[in-house]
Amino acid sequence: MHKLSTELAKAGYTSFAVENLHIQNMEKNHRLAQSIHNASWNRFINFLSYKAESAGMKVIKVDARNTTKECSNCGNMLEMPLSVREYNCGLCGLRLDRDVNASINILNRAREGHSRSHAQGEDVRPQREAALGELITYPANAGEANYL
Ligand SMILES: [Zn+2]
DSSP states (O other): OHHHHHHHHTTTOSEEEEEEOOHHHHTTSHHHHHHHHHHTHHHHHHHHHHHHHHTTOEEEEEEOTTTTTBOTTTOOBOOOOTTOOEEEOTTTOOEEEHHHHHHHHHHHHHHTTTOOOOOTTOOOHHHHHHHHHHOOOOOTTTTHHHHO
16 A cells, blocks of 8 residues: 555646545445455555645545446436446446546546536536546556555
């Protein structure tokens, strides 16, 4: 975790947008709790925060609710069980990897002060495309064996 957070803090980003996860709420779901415990998400975010912030970068924590369920293009909501790997929006036709869709939602919330909830069907395509251009995701399992 130290190695990865140092690497990210030195990678040339200007800020980070992360989900503010509430571990206790998620313990009801055994598999999620397991993966969260394994990743020690909050501990990692603390490492990243102090390294990034001491280097003058912002770490923005956003509300994690529905980042996976919400369509990053139109705001539609879909149930997304863990087995469903692709977000496939029936309203606007968006098809994206579920984690990329969630990442765009996290980035959008960070940029908007995570308060906005746009109406279904509203055209947010320019925002989504801007977010995609800006988005640099770090694969969730990258370097797991090396870092965790
Ligand atoms: Zn949609």
